Amino acid sequence: MVPAHGSRAAEPVYRPILACRRGELDALSHLDPTAAALVAPILEVGAIDRSTMDSVRRLPPGLVPAVDVSALPDTPATELGRWDVPLVPVIGLAESDHRLVVHGAAARAHGRALVRLRAGQDRAGPDGSTTAVERVWRHTALAPEECDLLVDAGDVCCPADVRSAEPRVRRLLDWARRHAWRSVTVAAGGMPPTLSRLPTDEPIRLDRWDWQLWQRLADAGVGYGDYGVHPAVPGTGDPGDRLPTVRYTDDGSWWVYRWARRGGRSEERFADLCRTLVSAPHWPSAGAAFSWGDHELLRRARRGAGAGSAANWAAWSTSHHLAYVLATLVRPDDDTPPSWRPRPGPSQRGRAPR
Numbered sequence: 071m072v073p074a075h076g077s078r079a080a081e082p083v084y085r086p087i088l089a090c091r092r093g094e095l096d097a098l099s100h101l102d103p104t105a106a107a108l109v110a111p112i113l114e115v116g117a118i119d120r121s122t123m124d125s126v127r128r129l130p131p132g133l134v135p136a137v138d139v140s141a142l143p144d145t146p147a148t149e150l151g152r153w154d155v156p157l158v159p160v161i162g163l164a165e166s167d168h169r170l171v172v173h174g175a176a177a178r179a180h181g182r183a184l185v186r187l188r189a190g191q192d193r194a195g196p197d198g199s200t201t202a203v204e205r206v207w208r209h210t211a212l213a214p215e216e217c218d219l220l221v222d223a224g225d226v227c228c229p230a231d232v233r234s235a236e237p238r239v240r241r242l243l244d245w246a247r248r249h250a251w252r253s254v255t256v257a258a259g260g261m262p263p264t265l266s267r268l269p270t271d272e273p274i275r276l277d278r279w280d281w282q283l284w285q286r287l288a289d290a291g292v293g294y295g296d297y298g299v300h301p302a303v304p305g306t307g308d309p310g311d312r313l314p315t316v317r318y319t320d321d322g323s324w325w326v327y328r329w330a331r332r333g334g335r336s337e338e339r340f341a342d343l344c345r346t347l348v349s350a351p352h353w354p355s356a357g358a359a360f361s362w363g364d365h366e367l368l369r370r371a372r373r374g375a376g377a378g379s380a381a382n383w384a385a386w387s388t389s390h391h392l393a394y395v396l397a398t399l400v401r402p403d404d405d406t407p408p409s410w411r412p413r414p415g416p417s418q419r420g421r422a423p424r
Contacts (some may be wrong), residue, residue, distance in 0.1 A: 071130070073319035074301040081253065082107075082108055082109060082110035082293075082295055082340065083108050083109075083293065083294070083301055083396070083399045083400055084108060084109050084110070084293075084295070084392075084395055084396055084399055085109075085110045085111070085112055085136075085225075085255045085257060085293060085294070085295035086109065086111050086112070086295060086296055086297070086298050086391075086392065086395075087111075087112045087114065087222070087257055087259075087295060087296070087297050087298070088111050088112070088113055088114070088136075088297070088298050088300075088388070089113075089116070089300065089303070090112050090113040090114060090115045090116065090122055090126070090274065091381070092121075092381045092385070093380075093382065093383070093384030093388060094113075094298065094384065094388050095125040095126070095128075095129070096125075096381070096382075096385035097362070097363065097384075097385045097386075097388035097389040097391075097419075098111055098128065098129055098130075098133065098135075098392075099125070100130055100361075100362035100389055101130055101133060101392065102130075102416075103131070103132055105131060105392070105393070106130040106131070106132045106133035106394055107132050107133075108400060109133060109392060109396065110133075110134070110135070110136065110158075110218075111133070111135045111136070111138050112135070112136045112137075112138060112160060112184065112186075112220065112257075112295070113135045113136070113138065114136065114138045114141070115124070115137060115139050115141070115142060115148075115275075116141055116142075116297045117142075118139075118142065118147055118148065120360050122418065123153060123155075126153070126157075127154075127155050128153055129266075133360070134156045134157065134158060134180065135157060135158065136157070136158040136159070136160045136184045136218075136320070137150055137153075137157050137158070137159065138160035138162075138186065139160075140160070140162050140165070144166050144168060144169045148174070149172045149176070150173070150176040151172065151175055151176045151179065156179075156180050157176065157180065157184050158177070158180055158182055158183060158184055158218075159173040159176045159177050159184070159208055160183075160184050160186050160220075161173050161183050161184065161186065161210065162185075162186055162187075162188075163185075163187065163194075163199070163202040163203065164204075164207065165201075165206070167209055168212050169206075170206060170209035170312070171209055173210055174209065174210030174211050174212055177210060177212055177216065177267055177351075178211070178212070181193040181216065182217065182218060182252060183210065183212055183216065183217050183218070183305065184217065184218045184219075184220055185203065185206060185217050185218070185219050185220065186220045186222055187199070187219065187220065187222065187242060188214045188222045188224065189221060189222060189223045189224065189235065189238050189239055189242055190223070190224045190238075191361035194221050196244075196245045196248075199242075199245055200245075200248065200249075201237050203249065210267055213250075214249045214250045214252075215250050215251075215252055216253055216326050217251060217252065217405060218252045218253045218254075218255065219246055219252075219253070219254045219255070220254045220255050220256075220257060220295060221239055221242050221243065221246070221254065221255070221257070221281075222257050222258070222295075223235045223238070223256065223257065223258035223283060224258065224259065224302045224303070224415060225238050225258070225259045225260070225263070225301060225303055226258045226259070226260055226279045226280055226282075227260060227261075227262055227279055228279060229279070232279050232282055233278060235258065235283055235422040236283060236286050236287065239256055239283075239287060240287070243287075243290050243292065253293055254292045254293065255292060255293035255294065255295045256283075256284060256287055256290075256292045256293070256294070256295065257278055257295025257296055257297070258279075258280035258283050258284070258295075258296060258297075259296065259297035259299065259300070259301050259302025259303075260276075260277070260278045260279040260281065260282075260296070260297075261276070261299060261300055261301045261317065261324065262276065262301065263301045263303060264271065265315065265326055265328060267328055268328060268329045269328075270313065270329060270330040270331075271328075271329055271330055271331055272363075273318075273325045273326065273327050273346065273347070273350060274325070274326045274328075275324070275325055275326075276302070276323060276324045276325050276326060277323055277327075278319070278322055278323055278324060279411060280296045280297070281296070281322055282322070283339050284297075287329075287359065291333075294395070294399060296387050296395070298392075299317040299319065299324065299384070299388055299390055299391050300384075300389045304336075311338070312380065313328045313329060313330050314327075314328070314329045314336070314339060314340045314343055314377060314383065315327065315328045315329075315383055316343065316344075316347065316367065316383055317387040317396040318347060318352065318387065318390060319387075319389075319390060319391040320352040320394070321398075325347075325350070325352055326362075327343050327346065327347060329342065329343040336377045337370075337376050337377045339377070340370055340377035340378070341370055341371060341372075341373050341377075344367050344368070344370040345371045346365065347367060347371070348371045349366055354394075354404075360390065360393055360394075361389045361390045361392070361393035361394075362386075362389045362391055363386035363387065363388070363389025363390040363393075364386075364389075364393075366378075366386050366389075367386055368383075394403070
């Protein structure tokens with residue numbers, strides 16, 4: 071991790087890219103103050119409505135999200151300065167001149183911005199990329215030192231993806247060293263775009279290829295980001311798959327629980343899923359105290375509450391994921407950011423998908 075600048079007590083050690091939806095926002099809202107100071111979420115906004123705005127305003131003090139509205143039209147409603155809440159604008163290299171100006175105003179209100187460089191799309195070469203970021207700095211009236219850089223590798227879902235992404239990301243990091251960025255983070259997504267082909271009624275282990283990519287880049291000294299427990303490509307997933315699903319993060323892997331057992335009420339089916347989870351070797355020794363999500367899953371295992379909804383399952387899975395990543399990145403005996411080398415953990419035996 072890049073050391074804290076000046077008198078700032080701590081810098082974020084983790085930048086998850088999350089959809090600006092109820093489940094992900096609920097998980098963020100339950101971070102305690104210590105964790106909130108170490109997480110700098112990047113929220114991808116697909117629509118702006120009152121509920122979204124209210125949820126963002128309820129995030130914990132000290133947690134200042136970066137907001138990406140690049141998927142929305144360039145209108146007054148998408149101007150982040152109108153949100154009346156501390157936000158960091160996410161700036162793409164292809165933004166319009168007008169949007170760069172309004173992003174610059176929002177950035178100056180909080181003191182920084184985040185420039186998002188998509189490794190699979192922004193392939194202008196070193197000189198072209200420099201021209202593009204100089205345009206960003208000119209229209210936003212920001213200096214490089216006021217901008218965090220996010221190198222977004224997109225989806226890496228297999229060993230071949232990791233092997234092809236690594237040299238591409240390294241070339242971008244070599245280019246990034248030409249400029250005095252506030253910090254540099256590499257993010258990728260490793261969750262498959264669909265889970266519907268996986269077996270049901272048993273935990274299935276999936277590799278976290280995004281984590282493996284970052285481990286291979288550990289010598290570069292960059293920060294860590296990911297897409298939480300969801301794919302990087304927006305709009306993918308299983309819209310017709312309503313099976314109770316928990317995506318549970320472990321050392322270098324996820325355990326996917328999809329329960330289709332027939333008979334009984336949905337509460338009983340989800341309670342069976344949760345009982346299987348809390349008796350598994352990858353259930354943390356801290357149990358319900360590990361995260362808000364783990365607390366809620368244990369309640370369901372004890373039949374202390376209902377089965378919830380898809381948004382709840384996403385919230386509980388994301389809550390555990392955020393806690394697990396932070397526990398891996400931050401040394402428990404040190405309140406300062408780590409040296410950005412992943413800490414090895416015990417391997418887990420489990421079944422790989424068929």
